[in-house]
Amino acid sequence: MGSCKHKCKLRCSEAKKPHCMKDCHHCCKKCHCVPSGKSGNTDECPCYRNEKNKRGEPRCP
Structure with a gap:
């Protein structure tokens, strides 16, 4: 299935969001999927x- 690091690296490879990797790792660890x-x-x-x-917006990229 792959690690959070590998999955988030792909997920955030074109992201403009400055904290994409941090948020993706949080979500991957909590949800066990990306x-x-x-x-x-x-x-x-x-x-x-x-x-x-905290603002009620989607956290995961």
């Missing part, structure tokens, strides 16, 4: 999709 691809596909991992930051 959606495939560089964006979208969040239906593959509902926990990842539903994780919110």
